[in-house]
Amino acid sequence: TAASVRLAPEQxxxxxxxxxWALDRLxxxxxxxxxxxxxxxxxNSEVNGQPCLIITSKTQVGIEKAKEMVNTLLxxxxxxxxxxxxHDVFTLRQSGCKLLAELEKKSACRLVVEDAPRVTVDxxxxxxxxxxxxxxxxxxxxGRALELLAETCQYPVRAEETLISVVHASRAASLRAFDQxxxxxxxxxxxxxxxxxxxxxxxxxPIIDHCVVAGLGALPMFKQGSFGSFxxxxxxxxxxxxxxxxxxxxxxxxxxxxxxTLLKRPELCWVLGNxxxxxxxxxxxxxxxxxxxxxxxxxxxxxxxxxTGWHCLVNWEAEIPTPESCYLLLELAGRLxxxxxxxxxxxTSVPQTFGRPVDYP
Numbered sequence: 001t002a003a004s005v006r007l008a009p010e011q012x013x014x015x016x017x018x019x020x021w022a023l024d025r026l027x028x029x030x031x032x033x034x035x036x037x038x039x040x041x042x043x044n045s046e047v048n049g050q051p052c053l054i055i056t057s058k059t060q061v062g063i064e065k066a067k068e069m070v071n072t073l074l075x076x077x078x079x080x081x082x083x084x085x086x087h088d089v090f091t092l093r094q095s096g097c098k099l100l101a102e103l104e105k106k107s108a109c110r111l112v113v114e115d116a117p118r119v120t121v122d123x124x125x126x127x128x129x130x131x132x133x134x135x136x137x138x139x140x141x142x143g144r145a146l147e148l149l150a151e152t153c154q155y156p157v158r159a160e161e162t163l164i165s166v167v168h169a170s171r172a173a174s175l176r177a178f179d180q181x182x183x184x185x186x187x188x189x190x191x192x193x194x195x196x197x198x199x200x201x202x203x204x205x206p207i208i209d210h211c212v213v214a215g216l217g218a219l220p221m222f223k224q225g226s227f228g229s230f231x232x233x234x235x236x237x238x239x240x241x242x243x244x245x246x247x248x249x250x251x252x253x254x255x256x257x258x259x260x261t262l263l264k265r266p267e268l269c270w271v272l273g274n275x276x277x278x279x280x281x282x283x284x285x286x287x288x289x290x291x292x293x294x295x296x297x298x299x300x301x302x303x304x305x306x307x308t309g310w311h312c313l314v315n316w317e318a319e320i321p322t323p324e325s326c327y328l329l330l331e332l333a334g335r336l337x338x339x340x341x342x343x344x345x346x347x348t349s350v351p352q353t354f355g356r357p358v359d360y361p
Contacts, residue, residue: 001056001057001058001059001060001062001063002054002055002056002057002063003054003055003063003066003067004052004053004054004055005052005053005055005067005070005074006050006051006052007050007051007052007053007074008050008051009050009051011051011074012038012040012050012051012052013051015038015053021104021105021108022073022108022110023036023038025108026066026069026070026073029069030062030065030066030069031057031061031062031065031066033057033058033059033062034055034056034057034062034063034065034066035055035056035057036053036054036055036066037053037054037056038051038053038054039051039052039053039054053070055067055070072136072137072138073110073136073137074136075136076112076134076136078136079110079112079134079135079136079137079142080134080135080142080180080181081132081133081134081135081159081160082132082133082135082146082149082157082158082159082160082181083131083132083133083157083158083159083160084131084132084133084149084153084155084157085131085153085154085155085156086131087154087155088131088152088153088154088155089113089115089131091152091153091154092111092113092152093113099152100113103145103148103149103152104145106144106148107137107141107142107144107145107148108137108141108144109135109136109137109138109141109142109144109145110134110135110136110137111133111134111135111136111145111149112133112134112136113131113132113133113134114131114132114133114134115131132160133149139187139188139189140185140186140188140199141185142185143183143184143185143186143187143210144185146181146185146256146257147184147185147210147256147257147258149256150255150256150257151257156255156256157181157256158181158255159179159180159181173217173218174217174218174219174220175215175216175217175218175219175220175228175328175341175343176216176217176343177192177193177194177215177216177217177341178193178194178195178196178213178214178215178216178341179193179213179214179215179216180193180216181256182213182214182216182253182254182255182256182258183196183212183213183214183258184209184210184211184212184213184258184260185210186198186199186202186208186209186210186211187210187211187212187213187332189213193216194340194341195233195338195339195340195341196213196330196332196338196339196341197234197332197337197338198211198332198333198336198337198338200236200337203236203238203241203337204238208333208334209260209261209333210260211261211331211332211333212258212259212260212261212262212329212330212331213329213330213331213332214253214254214258214327214328214329214330215228215327215328215329215330215341217327218325218326218327219249219290219292219326219327219328221323221324222350224291224293224294224350224351224352225291225292225293225294225297225323226291226292226323226324226326227289227290227291227292227350227351228289228290228328228341228342229287229288229289229290229301229303229342229348230287230288230330230339230340230341230342231285231286231287231288231339231340231342232282232283232284232285232286232287232288232336232338232339233284233285233337233338233339233340234284234337234338235281235282235283235284235335235336235337236334236335236336236337237281237335241334241335244273244333244334244335245273245282245330245331245332245333245334245335245336246261246262246263246271246272246273246329246330246331246333247271247272247273247288247290247300247328247329247330247331248262248265248266248269248270248271248272248328248329248330248331249269249270249271249290249292249298249318249320249326249327249328249329250266250268250269250270250326250327250329251268251269251320251321251322251325251326251327252268252325252327253327254266254269254327254329261331261333262329262331266329269329270298270316270318270320271329272298272300272314272316273331281335282302282335282336283304283305285304285305286302286303286304286305287302287303287342287348288300288301288302288303289301289302289303289310289348289350289351290328291350291351292318292320292323292326293323294323295323296317296318296319296320296321296323297315297316297317297318297319297320297358298314298316298318298320299312299314299315299316299354299356300312300313300314301313301351303348308349310349310351312351312354312355312356313356314359315354315356315357315358315359316358316359317358
């Protein structure tokens with residue numbers, strides 16, 4: 001079975017020269033029995049003299065899988081967009097885009113820089129002129145590219161926004177999803193960004209890192225304090241798994257690059273689960289809630305499967321100075337493999353009583 005994917009002239013040239021690593025990556029990651037051939041110019045009725053990528057496979061399933069991989073690499077509309085400063089655009093493009101090509105090769109992710117539109121008399125009042133970078137690749141490749149961009153750029157790398165704002169987008173709304181940008185490259189998100197999943201192949205490694213993900217938006221404020229919750233969807237039952245789940249609360253939206261682990265605590269952040277205490281395995285289906293009370297205490301609650309009440313697990317007098325401005329960080333290390341973010345007021349209730357003495361003064 002064979003199929004062809006039409007390429008624009010610049011895509012054909014890029015795959016042949018500037019980002020030839022992409023074809024090598026496609027060949028390495030393709031299902032067994034799938035082969036690619038890049039043809040510069042084909043003169044027939046189908047491709048009309050354009051460059052094309054010919055895909056051959058013994059099965060139609062292999063063809064469809066290969067087409068999906070190619071589309072991920074070529075289609076800008078399905079890529080992840082981030083905003084970078086004009087100075088960083090200049091840096092990436094210096095010396096014939098050598099640095100940009102190096103980041104692409106290291107991350108195996110295409111980086112398409114989209115310039116801000118030119119200022120005209122009709123658009124001088126608009127505040128949406130910004131330089132964006134479109135990340136084309138798998139979620140893991142995008143995560144690696146984000147980490148490299150954050151390390152390379154002088155100014156913050158942030159999620160793409162409709163309008164330019166000096167204020168972080170997370171400050172403008174309550175917690176509504178996991179952040180596509182502020183996450184480790186070993187974390188995959190569902191299409192609605194409500195489910196975070198750690199890669200299963202990491203379970204055999206002695207150290208599990210790059211599994212931190214941030215919430216998009218501040219924890220909603222209730223009478224009892226700021227509160228958010230998530231459901232444990234999947235846990236690893238293999239023996240010998242090291243490390244543990246960690247929960248962090250930051251008083252400001254976190255910026256890239258995220259730490260490899262919350263053991264390297266970001267600034268203005270309080271973390272539970274520092275690896276010094278051996279904990280119990282949390283059953284699948286359990287809901288864990290995180291609250292910052294009006295007095296700044298950090299509390300963790302559990303709601304077991306089939307129950308409606310909450311059990312307070314931790315009561316830490318953390319003295320968090322701004323309980324009305326708290327942002328959730330979650331590290332899917334140890335046995336926690338998959339977590340689903342629950343929106344307060346829609347899918348869960350808020351604990352009404354605490355019933356536990358102070359654990360940590």
